[in-house]
Amino acid sequence: MQTRLQEMKETAIEQIRQAADAQQLQDLRVKYLGKKGELTELLRGMGSLSAEERPVVGQLVNEVRGALEAAFAAKQDELEQALLSAKLASQSIDVTLPGRPIPTGTMHPLSRIIEELEDIFIGLGFEIAEGPEVELDHFNFEMLNLPKDHPARDMQDSFYITDEILMRTHTSPVQARTMLKKGGKTPVKIICPGKVYRRDDDDATHSHQFTQIEGLVVDKGIGMSDLKGTLLSFARQMFGENQQIRLRPSFFPFTEPSAEVDLQCFNCGGSGCRVCKHTGWIEILGSGMVHPRVLEMAGYDPQEVSGFAFGMGVERIAMLKYGVEDIRHFYTNDVRFLRQFNRG
Numbered sequence: 001m002q003t004r005l006q007e008m009k010e011t012a013i014e015q016i017r018q019a020a021d022a023q024q025l026q027d028l029r030v031k032y033l034g035k036k037g038e039l040t041e042l043l044r045g046m047g048s049l050s051a052e053e054r055p056v057v058g059q060l061v062n063e064v065r066g067a068l069e070a071a072f073a074a075k076q077d078e079l080e081q082a083l084l085s086a087k088l089a090s091q092s093i094d095v096t097l098p099g100r101p102i103p104t105g106t107m108h109p110l111s112r113i114i115e116e117l118e119d120i121f122i123g124l125g126f127e128i129a130e131g132p133e134v135e136l137d138h139f140n141f142e143m144l145n146l147p148k149d150h151p152a153r154d155m156q157d158s159f160y161i162t163d164e165i166l167m168r169t170h171t172s173p174v175q176a177r178t179m180l181k182k183g184g185k186t187p188v189k190i191i192c193p194g195k196v197y198r199r200d201d202d203d204a205t206h207s208h209q210f211t212q213i214e215g216l217v218v219d220k221g222i223g224m225s226d227l228k229g230t231l232l233s234f235a236r237q238m239f240g241e242n243q244q245i246r247l248r249p250s251f252f253p254f255t256e257p258s259a260e261v262d263l264q265c266f267n268c269g270g271s272g273c274r275v276c277k278h279t280g281w282i283e284i285l286g287s288g289m290v291h292p293r294v295l296e297m298a299g300y301d302p303q304e305v306s307g308f309a310f311g312m313g314v315e316r317i318a319m320l321k322y323g324v325e326d327i328r329h330f331y332t333n334d335v336r337f338l339r340q341f342n343r344g
C-alpha cells in the first residue's frame with residue numbers, strides 16, 4: 001500500500017506539471033482528490049490494514065494529499081501568470097507607430113484680414129459696430145445724401161428686394177445708424193466690417209458679394225489731417241513701417257471733400273511696375289470729410305462738430321497683401337488655396 005501511494009504521488013505530480021490549462025488541472029483535481037478520487041479510494045482500503053500499519057499509512061496519505069495540493073496551487077499560479085502575460089502581450093501598445101493626424105481647418109484669409117484690421121483700429125481707439133445686410137433704401141442711400149433719382153446711385157448698382165428694401169451696397173449705412181443711436185453725442189469712433197452686395201458681373205476683380213470695412217469719426221475739431229494721420233498709421237501697420245500714402249481728389253455724395261487713398265506700390269517701391277500699372281501707386285480706399293448734410297440728418301450740428309469717414313474693400317487688401325490674382329479664389333473654397341493661410 002505504501003508503494004502504491006508513493007507511485008500515485010509521483011504520477012500525479014508529473015501529470016499536474018504537464019497540465020496545459022485550467023480545465024485539465026481541474027480534471028486532475030477531481031481524479032485524485034475528488035470524492036471518488038484515487039486518494040479517497042485508497043483511504044477506504046485502510047480498513048484492511050493492521051493496527052500498527054494504520055497510523056503510518058494515515059500519515060503518508062496526509063503527506064501525499066499535502067504534496068498534491070501544493071502542486072495544484074503552484075500549477076494554478078503558473079497558469080494564471082501565463083494567462084496574464086499573454087493578455088498583456090496581446091494588448092501592448094506600439095509607441096513607435098505614427099499617430100493618426102486630426103485634420104484641422106484654417107482661418108479664411110478674409111477673416112484673417114478682418115481680424116488684423118480690427119486689431120489695428122482698436123489700437124487706434126475705434127470700436128466695432130455692425131448693421132443689417134438687408135437694408136432700407138433710407139439708410140443705404142437717403143441718409144447718406146443720396147436722395148431717390150440722384151445720379152450718383154448709378155455708382156452702386158443694387159439688388160432691390162422691394163422699392164424700399166435692398167441688399168446693402170456698402171457698409172456706410174452703419175454710419176448713419178450708429179450716429180442716430182448716439183443721439184447727437186460725441187465722440188463717434190467706429191469701424192464696421194461686413195458683407196456688401198452689388199449687381200456686378202463676377203470676374204477676376206469683381207464679385208456680386210464682397211466685404212468692406214467702413215470707418216467713421218465724429219467729434220469737435222476733426223480735420224483732414226486726422227483722416228490722413230489715421231490712414232497713414234493703418235497703412236504702415238498693415239503694409240510696412242516705411243509705407244507712404246497719397247490722397248487724390250474724388251467724389252462721394254456723403255463726403256466733402258472726398259479723397260481716394262493710394263498706397264505707394266510695395267512691389268516696386270514707387271518706380272512703376274505691373275502691379276501698380278506703372279504709376280507707382282495703388283488705390284486702396286475711398287474717404288472724405290463727412291458731408292454737413294449727412295451730419296445734420298443724423299442729428300449733429302455741422303457748425304459744432306465735424307468728422308471723417310473711409311471705406312475699403314477687404315478682398316482688395318487681402319489680394320494686395322497676399323498676392324492673390326483672382327477675387328473668386330476667396331469664394332470657391334478650394335482647400336489647396338485656403339490651406340496656404342495656415343497660421344502655423
Ligand code: PHE
Nearest residue numbers: 170172252286287309310311
Ligand atoms: N461707401 C463708399 C463705397 O462703397 C466708400 C466710402 C466710405 C467713401 C466712406 C467715403 C467715405 O464706395
